[in-house]
Amino acid sequence: MVYGTCGLESLCGPGQHQNQRCSGILGTLLTLSQKQQQQQAENAAGAAGKKKKVTAAQLRVQKDLSELSLGSTMKTDFPNPDDILNFTLTIDPDEGMYKGGSFSFSFAINQNFPHDPPKVKCKEKIYHPNIDLEGNVCLNILREDWKPVLNLNAVIVGLQFLFLEPNASDPLNKEAAEDLKTNREGFKRNVRSAMGGGGVRGETFQRVLK
Amino acid sequence: MDETTVADMANGDGSRIKWKFLDRIVSRQGPFADPDNPIGEQALQMLSSVKVLVIGAGGLGCEILKNLALSGFTDIHVIDMDTIDVSNLNRQFLFRQADVGKHKAEVAARFVESRVRGVKITPYCGKIQDKDEDYYMQFAFVVCGLDSIEARRWINATLVGMVDEENPDSLKPLIDGGTEGFKGQSKVILPTMTSCIECQLDLHAPRAAVPLCTLATIPRQPQHCIEWAHIIAWDEERKDITLDNDDPEHITWLYQKALKRAEDFDIPGVTYSMTQGVVKNIIPAIASTNAIIAASCCNEAFKFATGSNPSLAYPPPDANNYMTYSGDDSIYTYTFTHEKKDDCPVCGNLAKTMEIDPSWTLQEFVESFAERPEAQLKKPSIRSEAKTLYMQSIASLEEQTRPNLAKKLSELVSDGEEIAVSDPALQISFKYKLVFKS
Numbered sequence: 001m002v003y004g005t006c007g008l009e010s011l012c013g014p015g016q017h018q019n020q021r022c023s024g025i026l027g028t029l030l031t032l033s034q035k036q037q038q039q040q041a042e043n044a045a046g047a048a049g050k051k052k053k054v055t056a057a058q059l060r061v062q063k064d065l066s067e068l069s070l071g072s073t074m075k076t077d078f079p080n081p082d083d084i085l086n087f088t089l090t091i092d093p094d095e096g097m098y099k100g101g102s103f104s105f106s107f108a109i110n111q112n113f114p115h116d117p118p119k120v121k122c123k124e125k126i127y128h129p130n131i132d133l134e135g136n137v138c139l140n141i142l143r144e145d146w147k148p149v150l151n152l153n154a155v156i157v158g159l160q161f162l163f164l165e166p167n168a169s170d171p172l173n174k175e176a177a178e179d180l181k182t183n184r185e186g187f188k189r190n191v192r193s194a195m196g197g198g199g200v201r202g203e204t205f206q207r208v209l210k
Numbered sequence: 211m212d213e214t215t216v217a218d219m220a221n222g223d224g225s226r227i228k229w230k231f232l233d234r235i236v237s238r239q240g241p242f243a244d245p246d247n248p249i250g251e252q253a254l255q256m257l258s259s260v261k262v263l264v265i266g267a268g269g270l271g272c273e274i275l276k277n278l279a280l281s282g283f284t285d286i287h288v289i290d291m292d293t294i295d296v297s298n299l300n301r302q303f304l305f306r307q308a309d310v311g312k313h314k315a316e317v318a319a320r321f322v323e324s325r326v327r328g329v330k331i332t333p334y335c336g337k338i339q340d341k342d343e344d345y346y347m348q349f350a351f352v353v354c355g356l357d358s359i360e361a362r363r364w365i366n367a368t369l370v371g372m373v374d375e376e377n378p379d380s381l382k383p384l385i386d387g388g389t390e391g392f393k394g395q396s397k398v399i400l401p402t403m404t405s406c407i408e409c410q411l412d413l414h415a416p417r418a419a420v421p422l423c424t425l426a427t428i429p430r431q432p433q434h435c436i437e438w439a440h441i442i443a444w445d446e447e448r449k450d451i452t453l454d455n456d457d458p459e460h461i462t463w464l465y466q467k468a469l470k471r472a473e474d475f476d477i478p479g480v481t482y483s484m485t486q487g488v489v490k491n492i493i494p495a496i497a498s499t500n501a502i503i504a505a506s507c508c509n510e511a512f513k514f515a516t517g518s519n520p521s522l523a524y525p526p527p528d529a530n531n532y533m534t535y536s537g538d539d540s541i542y543t544y545t546f547t548h549e550k551k552d553d554c555p556v557c558g559n560l561a562k563t564m565e566i567d568p569s570w571t572l573q574e575f576v577e578s579f580a581e582r583p584e585a586q587l588k589k590p591s592i593r594s595e596a597k598t599l600y601m602q603s604i605a606s607l608e609e610q611t612r613p614n615l616a617k618k619l620s621e622l623v624s625d626g627e628e629i630a631v632s633d634p635a636l637q638i639s640f641k642y643k644l645v646f647k648s
Binding site: 076084114136144 | 245324347359360363367371408411412417419420421422423426427441442445448558561589591593594595596597598601602604605606608610611628629630632633634638639641
């Protein structure tokens with residue numbers, strides 16, 4: 001994987017023959033009306049206790065989650081543990097220019113997963129060439145290169161990679177990308193300052209230092 | 211054949227001139243048909259006694275309803291949740307201008323009934339998800355003319371879930387048609403026996419998306435400007451308003467945003483209707499594609515009902531069950547075998563019934579999986595549709611669901627509920643229907 005940024009069983013059933021209720025026309029009529037009543041009761045009970053089945057999307061997410069390897073730099077938070085389609089992933093990079101920061105991403109997965117990719121947004125306002133100020137993330141497998149054979153692990157590895165290798169050639173935050181391209185040392189200083197809650201080029205960023 | 215049925219299907223003068231071609235087909239033995247297959251009036255009887263469900267009364271649905279009625283089907287049900295839009299009228303020929311705003315299923319049903327004598331069409335205006343297994347069980351088979359993958363996956367999973375090996379009537383074939391511009395496909399699914407919609411999920415071409423950074427920095431086409439307004443500008447400026455694709459004010463806002471951006475980048479061509487098209491992801495629908503695909507679907511329906519020739523899905527599992535049609539580069543069809551996937555989450559592993567003691571704790575239940583011969587799971591994670599019972603692999607979820615381990619099963623699941631069990635060592639999840647021992 002290469003990451004870029006961008007009917008009726010006669011009238012009387014065998015049971016009724018056993019308790020000999022089914023004799024002659026009268027018997028048949030009796031059992032028929034009993035049968036109808038019984039069926040109505042069953043229908044009512046059935047309608048009240050309809051069991052929803054685990055959906056295909058839930059099955060796939062359950063499988064993806066059980067295969068996830070988060071390591072020490074990532075953790076998840078499920079606001080509602082019964083809803084596995086919505087959660088937050090926190091990445092604490094332990095190397096690279098974003099080391100020392102803590103970044104959280106909201107994951108929203110719909111019932112059309114894995115046909116549709118998960119919707120992922122960065123929850124903090126951060127200075128990053130591939131993440132805009134609204135938290136939109138430019139990662140190819142989240143959009144144009146998503147395929148149903150990819151899984152949540154691929155997305156998570158892709159996000160982690162963005163902090164190790166911010167990519168200036170596919171910019172979402174144009175200013176940050178320009179800084180990275182033209183002045184790498186200056187970009188590093190800007191990242192430190194932004195992570196501390198400071199301003200860069202007149203834009204104030206959120207403090208994300210641990 | 212029953213006399214009343216013959217009379218019902220006769221023309222006004224009592225003759226069957228209108229059914230000449232149908233009568234010719236059913237009065238002869240098909241070249242590949244089972245030699246014992248009934249012909250003549252008996253076959254007509256079969257055709258008129260079959261109850262069939264059509265899902266969708268749109269572009270494909272109109273064609274399907276018309277075709278089925280004109281093929282001799284007399285008991286047709288149709289579901290559609292949509293209402294008629296003026297833009298449907300060029301190809302959805304069962305609707306007229308005066309019908310705009312009315313429910314498609316209702317109008318389509320009444321129109322076909324008024325034109326084809328003896329046909330009864332029962333409409334339901336609503337979602338397929340409103341109906342339960344008892345409803346779907348009444349039909350011989352289902353014909354789909356849908357425009358959404360989500361709806362296809364739902365009906366597919368429902369029909370697969372209904373299959374009861376001891377009851378052959380519980381197997382409901384699914385005939386699925388789909389079109390997109392000049393391209394289309396039709397396929398026949400025998401739930402649990404042949405490749406299902408879920409098995410075929412990766413065949414769908416993903417929506418052609420433009421990289422986000424292109425939209426954000428270097429738009430080259432008018433569509434890029436519209437998509438930018440749609441997914442970036444809206445969130446920046448109108449975050450608190452949920453975008454409604456059918457609200458003209460919302461579309462106008464996006465149109466003006468896109469137009470401004472296009473001017474900034476010197477890109478001509480942004481229009482209101484293009485904005486509508488991009489935002490709603492409208493793919494131009496072509497009437498002839500719908501007609502061709504619906505014809506193929508209805509041929510399959512006719513073969514199922516009369517046995518006059520073998521189905522596209524016959525013999526399973528090696529039949530060429532999937533027909534693709536392409537009309538944009540001359541006319542081309544290709545029919546191939548799409549194989550069932552062993553690890554399909556829907557049909558790869560059917561729910562097994564498991565008797566459990568409801569007074570067991572979840573802990574005891576989890577541990578029992580290590581000993582189950584078919585499972586031997588060391589780290590099972592268990593969910594129902596509504597609840598995460600226990601998830602072992604994710605630290606935060608393990609912690610959150612650990613208190614469940616001490617609870618009794620009767621507190622966590624209801625009698626007859628389905629659960630899914632996954633394990634990192636497993637390619638596929640096991641599904642069980644839990645039945646309480648009394």
